[in-house]
Amino acid sequence: MKEISVFLENEKSTSELGLKLSERLAAGLLIFLKGDLGAGKTCLVRSILISLGYDGKVKSPSYSLFEQYYINDKTINHFDLYRFKSPEEWLSTGFNDYINVHDITIIEWPEMAKNVLCDPDIEIEIVYDKEVSRRAIIKAKSKKGEAVCKDLV
Ligand SMILES: Nc1ncnc2c1ncn2[C@@H]1O[C@H](COP(=O)(O)OP(=O)(O)O)[C@@H](O)[C@H]1O
Numbered sequence: 001m002k003e004i005s006v007f008l009e010n011e012k013s014t015s016e017l018g019l020k021l022s023e024r025l026a027a028g029l030l031i032f033l034k035g036d037l038g039a040g041k042t043c044l045v046r047s048i049l050i051s052l053g054y055d056g057k058v059k060s061p062s063y064s065l066f067e068q069y070y071i072n073d074k075t076i077n078h079f080d081l082y083r084f085k086s087p088e089e090w091l092s093t094g095f096n097d098y099i100n101v102h103d104i105t106i107i108e109w110p111e112m113a114k115n116v117l118c119d120p121d122i123e124i125e126i127v128y129d130k131e132v133s134r135r136a137i138i139k140a141k142s143k144k145g146e147a148v149c150k151d152l153v
Protein backbone atom coordinates (compact mmCIF):
# COMPACT_ATOMS: atom_id res chain seq x y z
CA MET A 1 0.00 0.00 0.00
CA LYS A 2 1.14 3.50 -0.77
CA GLU A 3 1.85 5.88 2.06
CA ILE A 4 -0.71 8.53 2.97
CA SER A 5 0.41 12.11 3.43
CA VAL A 6 -1.82 14.54 5.29
CA PHE A 7 -1.19 18.18 6.14
CA LEU A 8 -1.78 19.16 9.75
CA GLU A 9 -2.26 22.92 9.78
CA ASN A 10 -2.68 23.28 13.50
CA GLU A 11 -3.31 21.35 16.69
CA LYS A 12 -6.97 20.89 15.75
CA SER A 13 -5.96 19.04 12.57
CA THR A 14 -3.70 16.76 14.62
CA SER A 15 -6.65 16.06 16.94
CA GLU A 16 -8.91 15.28 13.99
CA LEU A 17 -6.42 12.70 12.73
CA GLY A 18 -6.42 11.19 16.24
CA LEU A 19 -10.22 11.01 16.17
CA LYS A 20 -10.22 9.21 12.81
CA LEU A 21 -7.61 6.75 14.00
CA SER A 22 -9.49 6.10 17.24
CA GLU A 23 -12.58 5.02 15.30
CA ARG A 24 -10.61 2.31 13.53
CA LEU A 25 -8.29 0.88 16.14
CA ALA A 26 -8.28 -2.91 16.19
CA ALA A 27 -7.22 -5.18 19.05
CA GLY A 28 -3.50 -5.89 19.10
CA LEU A 29 -2.59 -2.96 16.87
CA LEU A 30 0.99 -1.68 17.15
CA ILE A 31 1.63 1.90 16.04
CA PHE A 32 5.02 3.61 15.78
CA LEU A 33 5.08 7.40 16.07
CA LYS A 34 8.13 9.15 14.70
CA GLY A 35 9.07 12.81 14.45
CA ASP A 36 11.19 15.46 16.13
CA LEU A 37 10.57 16.80 19.62
CA GLY A 38 7.45 18.96 19.60
CA ALA A 39 6.17 17.55 16.30
CA GLY A 40 2.89 16.52 17.90
CA LYS A 41 3.26 12.80 18.67
CA THR A 42 1.92 13.02 22.21
CA CYS A 43 -0.76 15.44 21.01
CA LEU A 44 -1.94 12.77 18.55
CA VAL A 45 -2.01 10.08 21.25
CA ARG A 46 -3.89 12.40 23.62
CA SER A 47 -6.53 12.94 20.96
CA ILE A 48 -6.85 9.19 20.34
CA LEU A 49 -7.36 8.55 24.07
CA ILE A 50 -9.88 11.35 24.52
CA SER A 51 -11.76 10.25 21.39
CA LEU A 52 -11.99 6.74 22.86
CA GLY A 53 -13.70 8.24 25.89
CA TYR A 54 -10.86 8.83 28.33
CA ASP A 55 -11.62 11.84 30.53
CA GLY A 56 -8.55 11.98 32.76
CA LYS A 57 -5.22 13.68 32.31
CA VAL A 58 -3.01 12.31 29.53
CA LYS A 59 0.59 12.57 30.71
CA SER A 60 3.46 12.51 28.27
CA PRO A 61 5.48 9.41 29.13
CA SER A 62 8.72 11.26 28.40
CA TYR A 63 9.93 10.65 32.00
CA SER A 64 7.92 7.61 33.02
CA LEU A 65 8.57 5.94 29.61
CA PHE A 66 5.21 4.19 29.85
CA GLU A 67 1.58 4.99 30.64
CA GLN A 68 -1.31 2.55 30.46
CA TYR A 69 -5.00 3.36 29.98
CA TYR A 70 -8.12 1.24 30.37
CA ILE A 71 -10.90 2.78 28.33
CA ASN A 72 -14.17 0.88 28.11
CA ASP A 73 -13.09 -2.55 26.90
CA LYS A 74 -9.73 -1.41 25.51
CA THR A 75 -6.24 -1.29 26.96
CA ILE A 76 -3.90 1.28 25.45
CA ASN A 77 -0.17 1.16 26.13
CA HIS A 78 1.64 4.43 25.44
CA PHE A 79 5.44 4.41 25.37
CA ASP A 80 8.00 7.16 24.83
CA LEU A 81 11.48 5.71 24.40
CA TYR A 82 13.31 9.01 23.95
CA ARG A 83 15.27 8.50 27.16
CA PHE A 84 16.46 4.99 26.39
CA LYS A 85 20.23 4.68 26.55
CA SER A 86 20.31 1.53 24.47
CA PRO A 87 17.78 -0.55 22.50
CA GLU A 88 18.31 -3.47 24.91
CA GLU A 89 16.38 -1.52 27.54
CA TRP A 90 13.24 -2.51 25.67
CA LEU A 91 13.92 -6.10 26.73
CA SER A 92 15.44 -5.53 30.19
CA THR A 93 12.45 -3.40 31.29
CA GLY A 94 10.04 -6.15 30.24
CA PHE A 95 8.21 -3.68 28.01
CA ASN A 96 8.05 -6.19 25.19
CA ASP A 97 5.49 -8.19 27.20
CA TYR A 98 2.99 -5.37 26.73
CA ILE A 99 2.77 -6.07 23.02
CA ASN A 100 0.05 -8.68 22.72
CA VAL A 101 -3.00 -9.58 20.65
CA HIS A 102 -5.46 -7.63 22.81
CA ASP A 103 -3.83 -4.31 23.65
CA ILE A 104 -3.34 -1.32 21.41
CA THR A 105 0.25 -0.15 21.75
CA ILE A 106 1.57 3.20 20.60
CA ILE A 107 5.29 3.92 20.74
CA GLU A 108 6.94 7.33 20.41
CA TRP A 109 10.64 7.19 19.42
CA PRO A 110 10.65 3.52 18.34
CA GLU A 111 14.05 4.22 16.74
CA MET A 112 15.49 4.04 20.28
CA ALA A 113 14.68 0.32 20.39
CA LYS A 114 15.82 -0.43 16.89
CA ASN A 115 16.35 -4.12 16.06
CA VAL A 116 14.70 -5.35 19.25
CA LEU A 117 11.17 -4.08 18.66
CA CYS A 118 8.94 -6.11 16.39
CA ASP A 119 7.53 -4.57 13.22
CA PRO A 120 4.55 -2.25 13.63
CA ASP A 121 1.17 -2.43 11.89
CA ILE A 122 1.29 1.30 11.19
CA GLU A 123 4.07 3.85 11.19
CA ILE A 124 3.23 7.55 11.42
CA GLU A 125 5.88 10.19 11.02
CA ILE A 126 5.04 13.83 11.77
CA VAL A 127 7.40 16.20 10.02
CA TYR A 128 7.70 19.97 10.21
CA ASP A 129 6.51 21.61 7.04
CA LYS A 130 7.69 25.05 5.91
CA GLU A 131 4.29 26.11 4.62
CA VAL A 132 1.67 24.12 6.49
CA SER A 133 3.10 23.67 9.97
CA ARG A 134 3.16 19.85 10.02
CA ARG A 135 2.63 16.89 7.75
CA ALA A 136 1.86 13.33 8.78
CA ILE A 137 3.17 10.47 6.67
CA ILE A 138 1.21 7.33 7.42
CA LYS A 139 2.41 3.90 6.32
CA ALA A 140 0.56 0.62 6.73
CA LYS A 141 3.02 -2.16 7.44
CA SER A 142 0.69 -5.15 7.81
CA LYS A 143 -2.72 -6.37 6.62
CA LYS A 144 -4.24 -5.17 9.90
CA GLY A 145 -2.57 -1.80 9.43
CA GLU A 146 -3.86 -1.57 5.87
CA ALA A 147 -7.44 -2.06 7.06
CA VAL A 148 -7.03 0.87 9.46
CA CYS A 149 -5.36 3.14 6.90
CA LYS A 150 -7.70 2.43 3.99
CA ASP A 151 -9.84 5.53 3.38
CA LEU A 152 -8.52 7.01 6.63
CA VAL A 153 -8.30 10.55 5.29
N1 LIG B 1 -0.40 20.41 13.43
C1 LIG B 1 0.13 21.20 14.36
N2 LIG B 1 0.58 22.43 14.05
C2 LIG B 1 1.12 23.21 15.01
N3 LIG B 1 1.27 22.88 16.30
C3 LIG B 1 0.85 21.65 16.67
C4 LIG B 1 0.27 20.76 15.72
N4 LIG B 1 -0.04 19.61 16.36
C5 LIG B 1 0.34 19.79 17.64
N5 LIG B 1 0.85 21.00 17.83
C6 LIG B 1 1.45 21.57 19.07
O1 LIG B 1 2.80 21.19 19.06
C7 LIG B 1 3.18 20.70 20.35
C8 LIG B 1 3.49 19.25 20.21
O2 LIG B 1 3.88 18.74 21.43
P1 LIG B 1 3.94 17.18 21.68
O3 LIG B 1 2.71 16.52 21.17
O4 LIG B 1 4.29 16.99 23.11
O5 LIG B 1 5.18 16.77 20.75
P2 LIG B 1 6.02 15.42 20.70
O6 LIG B 1 5.32 14.39 21.52
O7 LIG B 1 6.10 15.06 19.25
O8 LIG B 1 7.38 15.78 21.24
C9 LIG B 1 2.02 20.98 21.26
O9 LIG B 1 2.25 22.21 21.89
C10 LIG B 1 0.82 21.05 20.32
O10 LIG B 1 -0.15 21.96 20.80
Ligand SMILES: [Mg+2]
Pocket residue numbers: 041042043060062080108
Ligand atom coordinates in the same frame (compact mmCIF):
# COMPACT_ATOMS: atom_id res chain seq x y z
MG1 LIG C 1 5.94 13.17 23.10
